[in-house]
Amino acid sequence: MAQDYKIEPTKTRKYFFHLFSIKSILVFIFIILVLITINLYFYYRSNDLFSLNCFKDFVQIIGISGSIIGIWLVGVSLHLQFTQNKLQNTFNFIREYDKIAISKEERKLLHNNIILSEDYIKTKIDLDEELQLNLSNRFNYFEDLSIAIQHKYIDEHIAAQSLQHIVITNFNVFHHWVTREKQSTYVDSKLLFEKWKDKKSILTGKEFKMKLSTNTPNPT
Numbered sequence: 001m002a003q004d005y006k007i008e009p010t011k012t013r014k015y016f017f018h019l020f021s022i023k024s025i026l027v028f029i030f031i032i033l034v035l036i037t038i039n040l041y042f043y044y045r046s047n048d049l050f051s052l053n054c055f056k057d058f059v060q061i062i063g064i065s066g067s068i069i070g071i072w073l074v075g076v077s078l079h080l081q082f083t084q085n086k087l088q089n090t091f092n093f094i095r096e097y098d099k100i101a102i103s104k105e106e107r108k109l110l111h112n113n114i115i116l117s118e119d120y121i122k123t124k125i126d127l128d129e130e131l132q133l134n135l136s137n138r139f140n141y142f143e144d145l146s147i148a149i150q151h152k153y154i155d156e157h158i159a160a161q162s163l164q165h166i167v168i169t170n171f172n173v174f175h176h177w178v179t180r181e182k183q184s185t186y187v188d189s190k191l192l193f194e195k196w197k198d199k200k201s202i203l204t205g206k207e208f209k210m211k212l213s214t215n216t217p218n219p220t
Contacts, residue, residue, distance in 0.1 A: 030062075030069050037062055090154040093145065094162045100141055101134050110173055118176060125177055135174055139186055142167055146188035149202055156201055160208060164196045171197075 037059070105128060109121055125131055145163065149156045171178060171193040178186055195202040 030066060033062055086153070086155055087158070089148075090158045093148060093154050094159060097141060097163065097166070100137050102138075103128075103130055103134060105131055106134060110169055121173065122176055125174070135177060138170060139174075139178060139189055142170070142189035142192065143186055146192035146202065149192070150188070152203075156203055157208065160196060164199075167193055168197050 105124065109116065109124060125135070145154075145159065145167075148154045149159060167189075171190075178190070192202050195205070199208050200206060201208060
């Protein structure tokens with residue numbers, strides 16, 4: 001079962017606060033420009049300095065400023081929507097793992113892999129068709145997970161907080177099954193495993209700044 005994911009809200013909150021702060025500043029600047037234009041208009045009118053061309057210039061300045069701010073706000077709104085969609089995609093993807101069947105025998109192998117020999121695990125897999133099917137479904141999921149992360153469809157940091165331990169444990173226990181010739185298609189999931197076991201991002205190759213699980217067993 002996927003681990004409960006706890007999002008570290010500080011970075012996300014700071015990000016949204018930063019965007020909305022800039023938005024507020026730009027709106028404030030636009031309002032100031034409008035007020036300045038109105039004041040200048042009445043100033044020139046009261047001192048018989050009013051010029052239609054001058055007023056047009058002020059209006060153009062306001063119009064250009066408003067257009068720039070409007071375009072920026074549209075960009076911010078689209079970016080926020082993209083970010084929210086990505087987060088929702090991530091949560092939905094994580095929950096899909098819980099739908100993958102896992103037998104009691106699999107749980108036994110996963111929980112006791114350190115004391116079980118490789119030959120014992122290989123024999124169990126070869127004699128259990130249900131286990132083979134479940135493994136196929138699970139590693140297909142890991143393959144999709146890796147591809148989704150690489151194409152930035154989901155957020156890697158959140159996915160890793162929930163699934164990093166699961167991915168590493170499954171690869172450690174069933175690595176012989178994965179590396180069989182007929183299972184050579186799991187290229188992307190292997191890459192994900194190699195990066196995550198070192199607590200590194202598959203996207204950037206850099207170490208995760210957040211705290212990930214440390215109790216991941218080594219291959220026997």
